[in-house]
Amino acid sequence: MKTVITFGTFDVFHVGHLNILTRARALGDRLIVGVSSDALNITKKGRAPIYSDAERMQIIASLKCVDGVFAEHSLARKGDYIREHQADILVMGDDWLGRFDGYKTICEVIYLPRTPSISTTSIIEVVKGS
Template sequence: MVQHRVGYAPGVYDLFHVGHLNILRHARSQCDYLVAGVVSDEMAALAKGHTPMIPLRERLEIVRSVRFVDAAFVETVPDKVETWQQVRFDVIFKGDDWRGTEKGLKLERDFAEVGVEVVYFPYTVHTSSTQLRRALDVLVSRPGALSAP
């Protein structure tokens, strides 16, 4: 029997941009079946301190529609090993902004215990949801900034 390598690419995927697309594209190239974990609004608020601008239902639909994604899963718990118990992936993909951090090292230790490989991809520095959110906040805070000329 041929064993398929199942990959898992978690993210908030708020304000979907090329960095998200790059992670999903690279992830799919390293596995046979890719599950994208779309972090719930509650989990995103815990992790980032604010809720996403795009509602979960819409973020899930966008990610499901990306051709590199075979399935999308709503991530509702902060513990990635608990998510692994539900999804059963062989490799998890993260941006390299996690590499060497306390969170990244914990992820590596936790997954080493269950035989899951952690693979890091280059973080798209020039585009991020955080930068897009800041730009939108600036526009919204300026009187008349979004009104038509």
């Protein structure tokens, strides 16, 4: 049984999120998703997410392509999360190309293309401008 793991904020859930999760799940038998905690998101992006980590985890957990969800509290613990969940494959969007290659010693690393012309940031900007 192959376990796939991926990570993200998944704020203002959109079709791009669904596409990467569906494609990640197709690479294995189980998909485990680490959802960035609110505190981690503030550190990473300099802003709080629109939806709380509990709400974002609930959304991700409800998807039929997702087999498990956990809160990611630290970027530095990514290797620990991979080992804890016994992941065989780490999947990330290709906007992160090369940045996770250091984990190739503990699992396969695959970068999937992002869905063109959609991002949470652009959606938030459109809504703000309304």
